[in-house]
Amino acid sequence: MSPDTRCGDLHLHTFFSDGTYSPEELVAQAERQELDVLALTDHDTVEGCKPTAAACQVAGIEFIAGTELTAEQDGHEIHILGYSIDLENPTFLTEIAKFQTVRQNRIREMVQRLNELDVPLQAEQVFSLANCRAPGRPHVARALVQAGLVGSLDEAFERFLKKNRPAWVPKFKMSAAEATKLIHQAGGVAVMAHPGLNRSDEVIPVMAEGGLDGIECFHTKHSGSMASHYLQLAERYHLLVTGGSDCHGLSKGRPLIGTVRLPYKHVEKLKARASERRAALHQSPA
Ligand code: AMP
Ligand code: ZN
Ligand code: FE
Ligand code: FE
Helix, strand or coil, X not given: CCCCCCEEXXXXXXXXXXXXXXXXXXXXXXXXXXXXXXXXXXXXXXXXHXXXXXXXXXXXXXXXXXXXXXXXXXXXXXXXXXXXXXXXXHHHHHHHHHHHHHHHHHHHHHHHHHHHCCCCCCHHHHHHHHCCCCCCHHHHHHHHHHCCCCCCHHHHHHHHHCCCCCCCCCCCCXXXXXXXXXXXXXXXXXXXXXXXXXXXXXXXXXXXXXXXXXXXXXXXXXCHHHHHHHHHHHHHCCCEEEEEXXXXXXXXXXXXXXXXXXXXXXXXXXXXXXXXXXXXXXXXXX
């Protein structure tokens, strides 16, 4: 039997959150990268999943519906990826709508702080540029550049938007346990995103105990040694292994899609876990 060379990128954003690609553009890039499977993981929304699934079907690429939730564990901001979510799950949709409202209010607060710093940006400029339900700091940064108020996205983050900079506003977050439960009750699989960016490995056993299914071992910002380290942790805590580029389209220069290529054997295990979860939900509806 020939070896399975199939691979995927399971961490991608579109313009339904803070990426720049449309679903169709994202899938065209995935085709160019010869990916066999992709997962869409927009922040706090699953709105892009249906159009991306449709484009994937045309392209002959397997699609996994996902999202990326912002959560908190022991004072650390943790991003939790949810995979194979039921896109019609009412509890899930109601809860993420609340976090979309939190994001919209946070934009208004960030703009107010900028105004107090004599930076004359208007919230409407950010909303019209973002044109989505889950706006974030990258949209504020782009609006600042577009209005000629800063020279670059980096400058916007460095001067104003990074944590503890003057226009940074903390985001209300659910706990990691709540995020995991929300994903599970929607039939999904919960995976801790880019653990190497959080520098908080001590939360992994706690979250594993709380039902976390996996960790994202392969990520653009993980070095080879970090990936090995997280593969070891995944084995120790019996967690699934995932990986993705975290591509935001053209917002950060070169598009990252396809730079992280997850071997298909990990996708199989992720799908198996999702099937088990769906079957368990059918047997004992909450
Ligand atoms: P938010 O969800 O509004 O807190 O924004 C988080 C997004 O901002 C993530 O997708 C990051 O990729 C992006 N981001 C965070 N810090 C920076 C930074 N220093 N420079 C550029 N982008 C950043
Ligand atoms: Zn993002
Ligand atoms: Fe993230
Ligand atoms: Fe992301």
